[in-house]
Amino acid sequence: MVESNRRILLASRPVGKPTPDNFRLDSAPLSEPDEGQVLLKILYLSLDPYMRGRMNAGKSYAKPVEIGDVMEGGTVGRVVRSRHPDFAEGDVVLSHSGWQSFALAEGSTLRKLDPAAAPISTALGILGMPGFTAYAGLLTIGQPKPGETVVVAAASGAVGSAVGQIAKIKGARAVGIAGGADKCAFVRDELGFDAVVDHRAPDFEARLKAACPQGIDVYFENVGGHVWDAVFPLLNDFARVPVCGLIAQYNDAAAHSGPDRLPGVLRDVLSRSLLIRGFIQREFVDQRPAFYSQMAEWIASGQIRYREDVVDGLEAAPEAFIGLLEGRNFGKLVVRIAE
Amino acid sequence: MVESNRRILLASRPVGKPTPDNFRLDSAPLSEPDEGQVLLKILYLSLDPYMRGRMNAGKSYAKPVEIGDVMEGGTVGRVVRSRHPDFAEGDVVLSHSGWQSFALAEGSTLRKLDPAAAPISTALGILGMPGFTAYAGLLTIGQPKPGETVVVAAASGAVGSAVGQIAKIKGARAVGIAGGADKCAFVRDELGFDAVVDHRAPDFEARLKAACPQGIDVYFENVGGHVWDAVFPLLNDFARVPVCGLIAQYNDAAAHSGPDRLPGVLRDVLSRSLLIRGFIQREFVDQRPAFYSQMAEWIASGQIRYREDVVDGLEAAPEAFIGLLEGRNFGKLVVRIAE
Numbered sequence: 002m003v004e005s006n007r008r009i010l011l012a013s014r015p016v017g018k019p020t021p022d023n024f025r026l027d028s029a030p031l032s033e034p035d036e037g038q039v040l041l042k043i044l045y046l047s048l049d050p051y052m053r054g055r056m057n058a059g060k061s062y063a064k065p066v067e068i069g070d071v072m073e074g075g076t077v078g079r080v081v082r083s084r085h086p087d088f089a090e091g092d093v094v095l096s097h098s099g100w101q102s103f104a105l106a107e108g109s110t111l112r113k114l115d116p117a118a119a120p121i122s123t124a125l126g127i128l129g130m131p132g133f134t135a136y137a138g139l140l141t142i143g144q145p146k147p148g149e150t151v152v153v154a155a156a157s158g159a160v161g162s163a164v165g166q167i168a169k170i171k172g173a174r175a176v177g178i179a180g181g182a183d184k185c186a187f188v189r190d191e192l193g194f195d196a197v198v199d200h201r202a203p204d205f206e207a208r209l210k211a212a213c214p215q216g217i218d219v220y221f222e223n224v225g226g227h228v229w230d231a232v233f234p235l236l237n238d239f240a241r242v243p244v245c246g247l248i249a250q251y252n253d254a255a256a257h258s259g260p261d262r263l264p265g266v267l268r269d270v271l272s273r274s275l276l277i278r279g280f281i282q283r284e285f286v287d288q289r290p291a292f293y294s295q296m297a298e299w300i301a302s303g304q305i306r307y308r309e310d311v312v313d314g315l316e317a318a319p320e321a322f323i324g325l326l327e328g329r330n331f332g333k334l335v336v337r338i339a340e
Numbered sequence: 341m342v343e344s345n346r347r348i349l350l351a352s353r354p355v356g357k358p359t360p361d362n363f364r365l366d367s368a369p370l371s372e373p374d375e376g377q378v379l380l381k382i383l384y385l386s387l388d389p390y391m392r393g394r395m396n397a398g399k400s401y402a403k404p405v406e407i408g409d410v411m412e413g414g415t416v417g418r419v420v421r422s423r424h425p426d427f428a429e430g431d432v433v434l435s436h437s438g439w440q441s442f443a444l445a446e447g448s449t450l451r452k453l454d455p456a457a458a459p460i461s462t463a464l465g466i467l468g469m470p471g472f473t474a475y476a477g478l479l480t481i482g483q484p485k486p487g488e489t490v491v492v493a494a495a496s497g498a499v500g501s502a503v504g505q506i507a508k509i510k511g512a513r514a515v516g517i518a519g520g521a522d523k524c525a526f527v528r529d530e531l532g533f534d535a536v537v538d539h540r541a542p543d544f545e546a547r548l549k550a551a552c553p554q555g556i557d558v559y560f561e562n563v564g565g566h567v568w569d570a571v572f573p574l575l576n577d578f579a580r581v582p583v584c585g586l587i588a589q590y591n592d593a594a595a596h597s598g599p600d601r602l603p604g605v606l607r608d609v610l611s612r613s614l615l616i617r618g619f620i621q622r623e624f625v626d627q628r629p630a631f632y633s634q635m636a637e638w639i640a641s642g643q644i645r646y647r648e649d650v651v652d653g654l655e656a657a658p659e660a661f662i663g664l665l666e667g668r669n670f671g672k673l674v675v676r677i678a679e
Contacts, residue, residue: 054611222606225603225606229606239623244606244609244610245610246610247603247606247607247610250603250606250607253603257598257599257600257601257602257603257604258598258599258600259596259597259598259599259600260596260597260598260600261596261597261598261599261600261601261602262596262600262601262602263596263600263601263602263605264564264586264589264592264596265596266602266605267561267564267568267583267586267589268586268589269618270583270616270617270618271583271584271585271586271618272393272618273618274617274618274619274620274623275616275617275618276615276616276617276618277609277614277615277616277617278609278613278614278615278616278617279608279609279610279611279612279613279614279615280613281613284578284613
């Protein structure tokens with residue numbers, strides 16, 4: 002085998018925003034699969050906000066990436082050598098192989114994809130972890146009822162776009178929050194949200210209030226920051242707040258100056274009987290089979306639409322990831338590693 | 341009828357801690373009941389932390405008491421005149437008549453008590469709203485499992501004492517937090533908690549940690565303040581935090597200086613998949629019949645014990661209430677208005 006494996010390693014831990022220096026491209030020889038393994042050529046790499054947490058030393062809900070290790074991430078790859086009976090050369094699979102161009106993987110950890118059923122990159126987006134995060138978090142924790150108002154930020158993104166559209170399917174009113182006119186137009190016109198508010202508008206809080214005349218019953222929290230501050234006063238009694246991400250504060254390095262907002266939030270939690278619940282989608286693994294079939298149906302019927310932001314080449318991953326944390330992507334961000 | 345009705349009115353709204361000036365004792369003539377009403381002679385008045393919220397102008401989860409109105413509160417009274425077919429003179433009933441010595445009440449709002457079954461004052465405590473708050477909040481939101489650790493503050497009080505004992509009945513480990521050696525001894529020796537920690541101890545946080553070697557799975561929040569800060573780092577993944585009260589911050593008048601603890605709390609909510617849920621017991625009204633029979637059984641079998649702190653005379657209510665907010669009571673605080 003003549004090709005070598007290009008990999009992007011964690012070179013150093015970021016303080017605040019990641020910079021290109023935190024990543025290092027290297028090259029390593031390819032290994033042969035052991036019994037039960039396959040060798041994968043990676044076709045697509047998913048870039049997701051949670052990866053920022055893996056760059057820190059402290060334990061979050063998963064172990065950090067060690068300095069010098071390959072950056073972690075979901076991937077779609079093609080089997081180029083198989084020593085597992087369920088996989089043959091040419092099969093396309095979902096794996097968690099990280100930021101590299103080839104990878105060995107245990108066959109037992111892989112899910113085979115059907116390229117005829119859906120574009121294979123969607124296994125990293127609407128038909129993958131982000132879509133399932135939206136589905137499980139909204140339906141299990143948010144539990145939107147017909148006529149209720151569901152608000153979600155990063156509404157043009159991988160998770161947010163699915164949250165709003167599923168809310169609509171369930172009979173709720175979907176209000177999206179997005180950054181900039183293009184994203185807002187997409188959320189309203191393409192995704193069919195009932196209303197959309199630009200969080201960069203100087204009168205963002207007033208606009209959000211106007212967009213939610215009946216208050217907010219479900220706030221699907223995936224950003225935090227100033228969006229939380231605008232949403233919180235609008236939450237109705239018994240509102241539910243599934244928390245799956247806090248991208249606005251992932252880059253925070255220093256302590257937060259006052260005033261201390263916690264006592265006010267707890268007061269409102271009590272006086273309005275609010276539910277706040279952090280979650281990671283894998284907690285709901287039992288629901289995955291139902292999700293795969295339901296979401297495929299919704300996509301086929303046109304009830305759920307999605308948008309991908311495809312970046313070309315492994316080398317582009319660090320810059321694209323840094324942009325993701327600043328909201329520069331438009332749709333689910335994936336890196337095309339190979340054709 | 342020669343007697344007149346003595347009443348304690350809200351004279352002014354407190355800024356921070358209530359003072360005796362915020363209350364005014366007055367006297368008013370007694371009225372005769374209309375059709376469907378009864379006239380009650382009040383025997384016991386319940387004093388509870390939530391009343392502090394009613395003294396503020398802003399809406400919390402209930403309307404405020406207006407200036408010049410009788411202070412609100414749960415009461416046990418004896419029927420002295422009845423124009424409702426279900427009630428006869430001499431019947432003892434639970435009502436919500438407020439801080440006064442007599443009251444008119446609609447018969448339809450009353451619950452008849454059986455003085456032979458339990459001391460009538462317990463209808464304001466272990467067999468009433470506080471006991472039900474503990475029962476519904478712990479079992480429905482907290483959902484303690486055998487072997488888990490349940491922590492509750494104000495553990496010698498009306499709600500906390502029931503929370504810990506119900507947790508024990510469900511097979512969990514109960515850790516109480518209380519103020520002072522007497523209360524701690526009572527919680528451990530009389531109520532049978534597995535451990536108790538004095539929140540006034542200078543090394544409170546370290547002691548709490550030592551008392552919870554497996555971390556905390558359920559924190560029943562009824563105080564807030566520095567207890568929250570000590571508990572929060574010890575919460576396990578998937579811990580549940582029912583919030584029924586925040587007595588430590590009810591008297592707060594000013595904005596809270598920094599640092600801002602909210603981003604850190606949200607980060608932990610996410611990384612540890614925590615549940616925080618405010619509630620008011622009346623949300624769970626369907627569970628009340630089950631509660632009454634179950635709690636009566638637990639008391640009869642000795643599995644649940646309780647303590648009352650009885651103050652004599654309506655005039656003593658303001659001072660007793662001010663003391664309640666500072667933790668000066670020892671057990672469920674009730675005012676005996678008449679024999």
